[in-house]
Amino acid sequence: MVSQIEFVLKERNRGFHLITDEIISKLPSLPSTGILHLFIKHTSAGLTINENTDPEVRFDLENIFNHVVQEGEPYYTHIYEGEDDMPSHAKSIIAGMNLSIPITNGKLNLGIWQGIYLCEFRNRGGNRKMVATILS
Amino acid sequence: MVSQIEFVLKERNRGFHLITDEIISKLPSLPSTGILHLFIKHTSAGLTINENTDPEVRFDLENIFNHVVQEGEPYYTHIYEGEDDMPSHAKSIIAGMNLSIPITNGKLNLGIWQGIYLCEFRNRGGNRKMVATILS
Amino acid sequence: MVSQIEFVLKERNRGFHLITDEIISKLPSLPSTGILHLFIKHTSAGLTINENTDPEVRFDLENIFNHVVQEGEPYYTHIYEGEDDMPSHAKSIIAGMNLSIPITNGKLNLGIWQGIYLCEFRNRGGNRKMVATILS
Numbered sequence: 001m002v003s004q005i006e007f008v009l010k011e012r013n014r015g016f017h018l019i020t021d022e023i024i025s026k027l028p029s030l031p032s033t034g035i036l037h038l039f040i041k042h043t044s045a046g047l048t049i050n051e052n053t054d055p056e057v058r059f060d061l062e063n064i065f066n067h068v069v070q071e072g073e074p075y076y077t078h079i080y081e082g083e084d085d086m087p088s089h090a091k092s093i094i095a096g097m098n099l100s101i102p103i104t105n106g107k108l109n110l111g112i113w114q115g116i117y118l119c120e121f122r123n124r125g126g127n128r129k130m131v132a133t134i135l136s
Numbered sequence: 137m138v139s140q141i142e143f144v145l146k147e148r149n150r151g152f153h154l155i156t157d158e159i160i161s162k163l164p165s166l167p168s169t170g171i172l173h174l175f176i177k178h179t180s181a182g183l184t185i186n187e188n189t190d191p192e193v194r195f196d197l198e199n200i201f202n203h204v205v206q207e208g209e210p211y212y213t214h215i216y217e218g219e220d221d222m223p224s225h226a227k228s229i230i231a232g233m234n235l236s237i238p239i240t241n242g243k244l245n246l247g248i249w250q251g252i253y254l255c256e257f258r259n260r261g262g263n264r265k266m267v268a269t270i271l272s
Numbered sequence: 273m274v275s276q277i278e279f280v281l282k283e284r285n286r287g288f289h290l291i292t293d294e295i296i297s298k299l300p301s302l303p304s305t306g307i308l309h310l311f312i313k314h315t316s317a318g319l320t321i322n323e324n325t326d327p328e329v330r331f332d333l334e335n336i337f338n339h340v341v342q343e344g345e346p347y348y349t350h351i352y353e354g355e356d357d358m359p360s361h362a363k364s365i366i367a368g369m370n371l372s373i374p375i376t377n378g379k380l381n382l383g384i385w386q387g388i389y390l391c392e393f394r395n396r397g398g399n400r401k402m403v404a405t406i407l408s
Binding site for chain 1: 306320328329333335339367368371372373374381383384385386389407
């Protein structure tokens with residue numbers, strides 16, 4: 001069995017954002033056992049899972065990713081869309097744009113500290129289009 | 137068809153660990169064709185695939201990840217769980233916490249040099265909870 | 273329902289390569305709704321999604337990955353297969369070797385700027401073996 005929906009995440013500031021509740025609110029009722037596949041239809045944002053409690057983790061992740069892929073490197077050639085653009089492409093690859101989560105007993109089977117993150121790597125990323133596919 | 141099991145990986149030292157055989161030993165008999173989805177229910181560890189032979193690869197990967205995301209950066213704010221904590225969150229995102237592997241002729245269809253890795257990014261990560269879901 | 277094929281991507285130069293059309297040409301007709309899972313059976317290459325238009329993005333990504341994981345680090349111990357070898361293992365983990373894409377209305381549901389990338393991290397990687405699994 002497969003079901004699928006598309007939806008839009010409203011624009012957010014650059015940074016890592018906890019979106020577990022927003023994702024769950026978009027989904028139809030889940031099967032007893034299966035997989036939720038999430039996909040973001042963009043090349044300058046990411047989807048991942050990390051700590052769901054302390055906002056300092058998300059703050060530090062933004063800084064760590066800015067450190068790993070820095071803006072304004074002299075060797076960048078794709079620079080006409082702003083200093084945040086080329087780093088955002090690399091960060092999207094590093095964080096990933098697709099994510100699969102087990103469904104168990106009709107719920108997402110996340111660890112107690114895990115939450116779903118939208119990684120917004122652009123200064124002004126706009127709305128972000130998503131596809132959720134449920135396999136069971 | 138979907139089947140699913142949960143199990144625990146025993147505590148390991150910080151580093152990259154080859155766990156292919158341990159994973160296979162936990163699984164029920166596999167379908168002829170399908171996908172094995174593995175998920176680690178933690179925010180400071182990762183699951184990935186890499187070289188299954190030379191232990192030096194795993195040794196160097198630990199050092200490379202420590203180089204990419206260094207401990208003790210002055211800009212970290214999430215520091216009360218130890219110097220290894222915030223880097224481990226970032227490394228978990230970089231390595232990934234979910235992994236899907238094709239099943240072919242009733243076996244994991246890995247390349248001849250590929251093995252499944254547990255990436256333990258904490259100094260003392262403890263047991264790690266896993267979910268394996270088989271889609272066919 | 274699950275279907276699966278294996279195929280080979282011809283040798284490419286080191287770098288990031290847009291392979292969307294080549295992948296689609298290998299696939300059987302797609303179901304109306306489902307997931308395409310792609311897997312590369314190697315530990316020194318990657319599969320990901322990024323910008324499908326400007327070749328400068330792919331050029332810069334090669335340089336960014338070379339910056340994140342540099343060749344010739346004095347702490348490398350796995351060095352007997354060339355200076356590009358150990359970095360290629362780490363880059364494969366960072367980019368990922370497995371990728372799932374939603375299928376909608378019988379087509380890959382990529383964003384308008386998204387294309388599938390082969391990340392060739394070796395100087396001479398040779399042919400690359402792939403497994404494509406379609407779940408519906």
